[in-house]
Amino acid sequence: MxxxxxxxxxxxxxxWVIPGAGHLYQGxxxxxxxxxxxxxxxxxxxxxxxxxxxxxxxxxxAGAGEVILIFAQIFCGLPTLIGFLIQNPxxxxxxxxxxxxxxxxxxxxxxxxxxxxxxxxxxxxxxxSHQNKIPAKG
Amino acid sequence: MPLDVPTSPGGLLWALPICxxxxxxxxxxxxxxxxxxxxxxxxxxxxxTIIGFLIxxxxxxxxxxxxxxxx
Numbered sequence: 273m274x275x276x277x278x279x280x281x282x283x284x285x286x287x288w289v290i291p292g293a294g295h296l297y298q299g300x301x302x303x304x305x306x307x308x309x310x311x312x313x314x315x316x317x318x319x320x321x322x323x324x325x326x327x328x329x330x331x332x333x334a335g336a337g338e339v340i341l342i343f344a345q346i347f348c349g350l351p352t353l354i355g356f357l358i359q360n361p362x363x364x365x366x367x368x369x370x371x372x373x374x375x376x377x378x379x380x381x382x383x384x385x386x387x388x389x390x391x392x393x394x395x396x397x398x399x400x401s402h403q404n405k406i407p408a409k410g
Numbered sequence: 411m412p413l414d415v416p417t418s419p420g421g422l423l424w425a426l427p428i429c430x431x432x433x434x435x436x437x438x439x440x441x442x443x444x445x446x447x448x449x450x451x452x453x454x455x456x457x458x459t460i461i462g463f464l465i466x467x468x469x470x471x472x473x474x475x476x477x478x479x480x481x
Contacts, residue, residue: 302446306438310431317427321413370412373424380428384435391439 283392289349291385294392307388314381315351322374323366327355341379347386348378425464433457 278298287294292308295301318326327345345352415421433456437449 300444302444303438306449307435310435310438314428314431321415321424323412366412368412369415369417369421373415374412377428380432384432388435388439 280393284389287385287389287392288347291348291351291381291388294388298392298396300396307385311348311381311385311388312351314384315345315348315378318374318377318379318381319355320374321377322371324355324359325363325366326371326374326378327352328359328364338375341375341382344379344382344386347382347389349385352378352382426461429460429464430457433460 283294283297285294286297290308291311292304292306295304295307297304326342328342415424430453433453437452437456438444441449441452
C-alpha cells in the first residue's frame with residue numbers, strides 16, 4: 273500500500289504552539305510526552321524561580337545574553353503566551369540570582385523546543401519510520 | 411517575586427534539574443529506536459557526563475585561581 277508522510281510543516285507549527293505536540297502528531301507518542309513534560313517542567317521552574325515577570329518582552333532593556341534568553345522563550349509557544357497574558361503589566365522583572373536563574377530556565381526551555389521543532393521537520397529515523405506514516409487516500 | 415537563591419554551594423544544585431531535562435529532551439530526539447530502558451540508561455549517562463565535565467571545569471578553575479593567588 274502506498275504511504276505518505278504526515279506534514280512536517282503542520283507538525284512544526286504544532287510543536288511550536290504546544291511543546292511535544294509535533295511528535296505526537298507524527299505518531300511518536302513516547303517522545304512527544306517526554307518533550308511535553310520536560311519542557312513544561314523547565315518552563316514552570318523558571319517561572320517559580322524568577323516570577324511570572326520573566327515572561328515579558330518589555331524587559332528587553334537588559335544585556336545581550338538576557339535579551340537572547342527572553343526572545344528564546346517565544347519558542348515555547350502557548351506557555352509563554354499564557355504567562356505573558358496573566359502577569360501584571362505594571363510589574364517589572366525582579367533582580368537577583370532567582371530572576372537570573374529563572375530567565376535561564378525559561379530561555380533554555382524555549383531553545384530546547386526550537387530543537388524539537390527542527391527535529392519534526394527532519395526526515396524520521398528508521399526506528400520511528402513505521403509510526404510516522406499514514407495510509408494514502410484513494 | 412523571584413525566589414531567593416543563596417550564593418552558597420547549595421545554590422549550585424539548581425544546575426541539576428536543567429542538566430537532567432536537557433539530557434532527557436536531547437535523548438528523546440536523538441535515540442534511533444525508542445525503548446524505555448535504553449532511554450533511561452542513555453539519559454543517566456548523558457546527565458552524568460555533563461555533571462562530570464562541570465566538576466572538571468570547576469576543578470580546573472579552582473586550580474587556576476589558587477595558582478594566581480599564590481603568584
